[in-house]
Amino acid sequence: MIDNLFDSTAGWLQEHALLPLMYSLGLMQWEDISYGWALFAVYGAAQVAITFAICLPLEAWRPVEHWPDKKAVLVDVLYTLIARVGLLPLVTFVGFYEVQQWLNGFLTDHGWIPPTLEGLFPILLGHQIATFCLYVIILDFADYWRHRLSHVFDWWYALHAVHHAQRQMTFWSDDRNHLLDEVISFLWFTAIALLIGIPPLQFPLLVLLLRFLESLSHANARLNFGRLGERLLISPRFHRTHHGVTAAGHDSVNYGAILPWWDMMFGTAEFSRIFVTTGDPTAEEAMASGGWLAQQSAGLRRLIWGGVSKDVSRVLPGPARSGARLRATGQAPGP
């Protein structure tokens, strides 16, 4: 039912806004693909609205930190709107669609049936939720390694530092990323998606749910899922530890996005019971408190000329990592 509501809204947007615009701009050859963008834009707007409706009261009810001035948060709102409603879904969708079509067609020409999970496991055909869950597990695993590697290489962390520089982390911070970092993510996920044949349009409602969980994990809220829940799904407390001032740079923990399983499996899980102070002390101030352009420029500067220091252990005292260090240096003030 709710799926139909989104479809109808996307259809209305397509018919009454996008199509007349494309017609007047002479872009009608793209009208078929533009429906995909309309759909993603509608789901993106719904993501923002739902996240706003749930996370805002949550942050007001049990905030980890209080800030007199929330200017830095406004920039993250801009990041979110760009990433979820505006240009990015369009570029991502069209880009992914084109690359997937080209590569799969190429493989077919050479006698290869392009791989799909449903092809490997025919029982999945028609069972969209089960298929989606498998896709999520595979993609989350891939994202764990993408994220972990972005902390390993100096040049990559120079860009990723934009995400970590935020000292006022809220549910808006999930999309606070350098554009080049987004491009790398796009290429990374395109490669994985092509390997397992992810269908671009089948699961928007479930994607909405996942994006909500990712936003929630950044919320400025004293929220955890309990001893068992923390090990099933990533909570705001678990992910906050990753954003701690002592967890920036090379030496970090809790890289997972949706599932904590990969951190547990590869020894990077930190089930700290505290809520740490967030930010990256090695980041240029412009990355933390500048506007969107200033943050992007600071990321580029750090990429080209290097940062103050990429290894947080060089600027902060104490052991290189672990919850002991977090407890010693990075605990957020109580409510």
Add this chain to the structure above:
Amino acid sequence: MRSLLPVAALMAVMAAAPQAHAAGDVLVMNSAGASLSVIDMASKTELCRIPVLREPHHVMLTPDKRDLLVGDSAGNELVDLDPNSFAVRRHLPVSDPYQLGFSPNGKFLVVNGIARAQVDIYDPATYKLIKRFPLPTMPSHMDFAPDSGMVYVSLQGTGKLAAIDLRTMTVSWETAVGPAPAGVLWHNGLVLVAVMGADYVAVVDPATGKLDRRIHTGKGAHQLFLSPDGKIIYVNDRVEGTVVALNAATLIPEHTYKLPGGPDDIVFAPDGHVWFTLRFDHKVAVMDPASGTYDTIEVGRSPHGIFMNPRAVVKCPGG
């Protein structure tokens, strides 16, 4: 909450029970829903959905009428169904099968790959590729000369119509027809092309490729179909939200129907009703051309191709 369980159980049983219906079913390609909707013609209700891999767009009956082929473009396969029961028989790997058509003599299957900018000619007996024509860009729709000598393909990305000689396997000519051309129809010695980036149907001389004239229909002219009695050509205008009925003899517009929701492909029912897929409304419209009134039927996301078999009796899963 517990009190709802018996109701839910009853609904589940009802859903699984055989769904009796009179003969006659319609198959709709839900291009953004990875499924095919089965509609009972008599009750005008969706009976079930058949899952497919990715993006089913168009459908074509083989010349011997024994197989129904659905092109799954992003899935890179043709899904072969029984046209009487809609049961899936096999999956044939084919590169980017967006639009497909058989030459009238049945010797060739032509497949337009809109994403890969290719027109492929297959042997329909073996589904082996005979020849590939890289045709920039976005080959979308097609029609054949009645003698099967030529296939005419609209090139949506470059605003052209291409003529491929199937005897010599060469491109005879390409001609500019207007922005984003879509539907193609061979009619009375002329080739008609719906020009989606404009508001007209281009009339082209099939021998020379010369643009003869333009027939104004409405903004976003997308597809055109000849009625079974050969008297009317229906033209769908995607942006305008209209369907224009052209007199097939004179090519003069005679009637304009308002049909919002992105009208696309058409099938004609034996009772005279015209069935349209509505791309943006996830619906199928069943219109009475005498009155212009229509009913709609909910289907899946972005319905595109449509096939009707008044004699089909489909047993849906669980039914």
